[in-house]
Each structure stands twice: as structure tokens, then as C-alpha cells.
Amino acid sequence: MNLSLSFALSSRLFGSGVDPDAQAYIDAVTSAKGSSPSLLQTVAIDTFYKSAKADGYYTSLKSLYLPIWEVAAANAIDMITLGSGTFVGGVTHAAGYVQGNGTTGKFNMATSFFNQGLSASSGTMFAGRKSVTTGQSVIGSTSNGRGYLLGRTGNIMRTEWIGASGLKETTVTGFDEEGILIASRLSGTMRYHRRNTAGVIDEAIAYADAGTLTNSVESVMNISSTFDPSHYLIFGSALGYSASDIAILSNGLKTLWDNCTTVDTDAAAYIAAVESALGSSITTTQASAIDTFYKSAKADGYYTSLKRLYLPIWASAAPNAIDMIGLTSGTFNGTVTHGAGYVQGDGSTGYFDIGSSMASHGLTPASGWLGAIMKTVIANHQYLGAQNGSSEVELLRHTTTSITTDYNDGGSGRRNSFIANRSGIISASRLSGDMKHFQRKASGRSNIGTFTYADTGSMTSLNAFALAKNSSGVATSGGTSEMGGWWFGTGVSDAADSAFTLALKNLWETCTGLTLP
């Protein structure tokens, strides 16, 4: 993507609200990489600049490098000045970090701490590291009037900063070196800070200000003859910070790196597919909600159970037809209204052909999971599934009094959960001999029916339909209820269904601005 397109994209995403420094950095990265950061990376970068300015630590930042782009020219860009440092020797530019080879690889920053305005009384050095080789140099220089940050074997951190007698060396113990490391000199104190998955630790050591920093280019991954082969995620320098500002800074740096590097790849692929089908960008709010949904689905363990999931909220057939799990496309047939946040059949010709059977995705008589977001509920409506005769049937529907499943029971037992209101997120999970019906509404979730029966019958090989039922190859028993989504998968536990339907509720409501009935 070229710069003009990058600008157009950012402008469309954020309107006039994009931070100008974020835009400048995004443009610089786009130019250096030859392609723009992803939508979610763009959001993360913009959010970082805005947060740093709102939180008050931005003006003290003097350099900040985010070497996640796999391209040296992009990794060398200073987010504060847009100046470029220089990678020297053997450096690997990986997705999310850079890594020196331990013998020659390093990074020379664009300028010195001295030129950045750091002094004996005020200065900050920071770096985020993973896969750490302990006892290595982190950031700084070794000239006489120096400041640098070192790791030391045994979870010892050490700084040397200009002071009486030319330099002042201090050390702290118990600082494992993986995570965001910050050393900040202010108000006669050298404060050490580390943030990682184990939490945050701080320690402060007081000594008098003295001397002047030497004007020499600062390095990362190397000081003197010591080269560090650890993974470097983010690094930079700043004027001195208070303890509270250091905590805010370390959190901001972590959030920036996390959000730029841990974008869910399936979310990014779905967003790209939707945007291509729409011919325009979705909003940042929608993109973030989609990313959050995928991450939650994977973290909570039910993602692998989902086989097909549709979110037909985009008011257009092409994006509405995209499956969030496999990125395949089903086919809308007949008259279907594509509303904002839902689709609606006409009760006669309108239906959605998923394009494959539930059996082909691993559903069995013993294990299945069917569900839908029912925005409105009208009359009888057989809205998800297929039926071939009386014994091969996987079907979710409602009558005027019940939520009903027919799921491979040998034709011997339709399962009805009688409830007065049949809207909301309706789900049915067949697992461990039970068929459980659930309903999630704005007011909460409940198990509206549990039915125990033996596994009998067999799965139909017919394509599953939504908005209507596939009855021996013909769409029948459709309705005009408004549907905000549907899915099927292998059977899940009560807890997994609950976690999923809550995540789906949040996704649908955030993306549509609507509220679940």
C-alpha cells in the first residue's frame, strides 16, 4: 500500500481524530516496509500516542523504537523524532522483535542521550526483552561520561550513570531480566523498574547528581565487547520520570507491543475478507471487537469446537456469507433482507446454504452444537439445519411456544423447551448423552431444557441451511425472524457454551450497536 492509500485508510478509520504523530509514524513504517501496518496495529499505534499524551509522559520521551516489522528500515525508525538509527552486524529481524547474533549484531541509536537532553539529574533508559541471555548489555554507551543499563547473571540489574568520580554504579537484585526494564534517574534517585507476566517490581537507590553526560551515540544489544543475543521488543530513552510515571510508561510500552504483535491472525483474516467484500473498512471498534472475540474463543477453549460461524450484520450479501472459522462462503438464495445487524428471509424463497453438511465437519449423533442469534422471533421457524427423512436430522427451530431441537434421535423424540419468549442467543449442545437447550438474553443466561437420550439415527449428508431447513434438498419451513448470526460445531459443556454466547453477545452488540433482546 502506498502512502496516499495509507493516509486514506487511516483517515477513513479515524476520521479527523487520528493522532498526527501516529499518522506520521505509520506513514514512515509503510514507506519503509512497502506495505502498511494492519488495521489492528494501526489502532494500537494510534492508541499508544493518544494515551502517552493524555497520560503526560509523551513530552519526556526522547526516543522509542518498535522493531517488530521484520524489515530493518522500518525497525530503525524512532517513533518520537522519526529519525533513523542503524543496525550493525548480524541482526535478525523477526516478527515482533530483533535479535543480535551475540558477536557483531547491535543497533546504534540516531543520537546520544546528551543530545536528547538527558543529564546527571534526569534520564531514562528502557528496553523490552524476551528469550533473555542473562548478564548482557542492554542499552547505553561506555564513554567516560556514560549512562548504561546492564543485566547481570543472578537476576541482578546494574546501571552506570554520570556522577561523582565520573560515574556512579548501582545494582539491584531480584530483577529477572525478561520483560520491560526501565532505569530512570530523577530527584537524586536511580529507580529500577521491571514489568513482566510475574508482575511489577521497583527499587530506588539515592545518590547525588554530579557531572555531565558525554555526547556519544548510544547502542542497544552491545556495550564495549559484550553483545546480547536476547530478543529485543521495544527500547528507547527519555528524561527522568517519577515512580508513578514509570509505571504508566511500562504499561504503555507493554500494551503497545502486545497489541501490535499479538493480533489474532484469524481475526485479521476475517476482517480482511469482510473489508474486501464490503469494499470499505470496518470501524476500529468493530475490528477490536472481532480481535477480542477470536482471542477469547481460543483462550476459553471452545474455538476448536466451532465449525461454522456466521455474523451477517454487514447489510450486504457478500460479507454476510463469510464463515468466521474457515473463511469459506455460503450462498444466499431467494429474497433475503440484509439489514444492519441481521438478515431476514421472506418466509418462502429466502434461505442460506452453508455449502456443507454438519457431518462433514465432525458432528456426530453423540456430539453437536447448534445455535443462532434471534433478534426477533416470528411464528414457527425452522432456522438452522437439515433433514433427510425422519431419522437423519439436525435441526434447531422455534414454534410459537417452544425452542425445539431434532437431533439424530431416530425420529423418536423431538425435544421442546417451552418458554414464553424465544429470542436472544439460542443454543443447543448434544454431549455425553444430553441435549441441553440454552438461552442468553440481555438479562442473563439460562438452561431452558435438558433431555437425556441414547445416540441413535445417523447424520444427514445434506448441506445445512440457515433461515430455513434443508428438507431433502429443498428449502422448507423458513420464516421471517430476524437473525443476527448462527453457528454449528461439536458438542460443548455448559461452561463453554456460556463463555461462547457471552463473547458472541459482546461481539454482536459491539459491532452493531444493537442490544440483545
Next chain:
Amino acid sequence: MIGYIVDETTATSILDGIDAAMDTRGLPRYWTVGKYYIHTGEHSGSWFLPFDDTMLGTDIYRKMTPMDFPEAVAMVESLGGLEARVDLDPSAILDPSVEVEEEVVEAPTP
């Protein structure tokens, strides 16, 4: 419901044309009008192609409706134009041999 009454060959040809329009653009076959056998009434034995105004006004791809595609315009012309559409009773496409399931009616749980 509004659309065209056609024979099976024509119905198949129209649907193949829609598929081809998507194939030539490198798109998945995400939309079609569908074809529906007419079981009862004066058009029994023919096929119904829905072409109502709701359908023709639907955003199917990048803010375009079906009639924004030249293939769709040509199809409508080949079927006699929009004025040649008829209003068919939806019950005509229901298969009378399929038994309508009686609804289980029970008072909602309090």
C-alpha cells in the same frame, strides 16, 4: 411473491449465469436467486425465479445491487423485462406430499 415463471431449462440457465458472473470476477458464489418448483396452481410443473424489488434492491457486493451487474440486466431482459414478472401465491411452491408437522403446543413454563 414476485418473479418469473419459467421452465426448468431456463431456470437452470439463469442460475448458471449468476454463478458464472461471480466466477468470472473471482468471487465465491455467495448469492443467487434460487429456483423453486411450482407444485400447485395454474403454473404447476413450472419453476419460479424470485425477482422482487427487495431482492433487486439488495446490496450484494460493495454497495452494488444485482441490477448494477450487466449480466443481471441482460437476464431480466431475456425474461421479458421487469413488467413481465408475476405475483405467485407462496403456497404454490410448497410440496403437498410433505406432511406439515403439527406443532406441539404446551403452556409456557411459568
